[in-house]
Amino acid sequence: MDNTFFLVLKSARPRQWIKNFALYAALVFSGFFFHDFPFYLIRVTEAFVLFSMLTSSIYILNDIIDLPQDRLHPFKSRRPIASGKLPVPIALFFAITGILSVLFFSLTFSPFFFLLALAYGALHILYSFKLKHIPILDVLSIATGFIIRVYAGAVVVNLHMSVWFLLTVVSAALFLAVGKRQSERTLMEGKTQTRKTLENYTQRLLDIYTGMFANATWLTYALYAFQEPEGQPEGRLLSLFTILPRTFTSTKWLMITVPIVIYGVMRYLQLVYEKNQGESPDRVLLEDRPLLASAVLWGIAVMVILYI
16 A cells, blocks of 8 residues: 555656746735735645646646557656556546545635636646647647646735736746757657657757747846836945945846846756756756756845845
8 A cells, every 4th residue: 555655656746846836926926925924825835735736636647648658768667657566547546536636625715716727637638638749739738837827826815927927937838848848859869759749849940949938038037027116225225325326226126136047047958958858847957956056046036135
């Protein structure tokens, strides 16, 4: 029983839960992180748990659907379902139970959160069956999933998101998705293709897509940072402003984080092209120290600028 639970947990891919931190975006960037603390934070965390259960259930279902192809993959063949260690009926039971449980509990938040959870589930089930085999629609589906996450985190606490930040999320999601296709194509070069859609992505086309979305990611974020309302200096900070030349007295402090984002984009490109590590973005973020350090530094900088 313990071994079965471990295999189910491994198939659920807890490492992928990092993507669900997108639910906190509205809470952090709206300036309401400490509003009515900790009610808002607990509310979004509960939504995070539900979406983590939902995404894990869909990953298990996806592994069942992709079973024949995964057995031919050099890495995916080691997964519990593809390797035969976790029986398909047991995996299917946990996947269906997880999806239905999330939909049931999502009704306790609001009808809008329920609809977003339903839309996410329907989109990714359709992705597992059909959309991931259709060029362009496959990466657009991934980006749509991130947008749904952001809106799901916003509706549970009834907050508004900046359009420029949403565009940043879309661009970053497309950038990661194309980078994933880049690494998959390189990994499977000269071997039996396990994903038909890779046949429709030439190396030149993927290079163009990668450059396009890499630029869009940092540019949209820079525009978001520039559009952020100016802070009002007070106390010791106001005294500092009387000393500094006007060249350095701009109060759009969020612009300071733009170089960190640019470094993150450049580092990820380096990992994709030089080390072929883009197939699993979550693994790259957690295991590459420079990229992880830049993400942590960016998070700290954002919290300090917006709240301190």
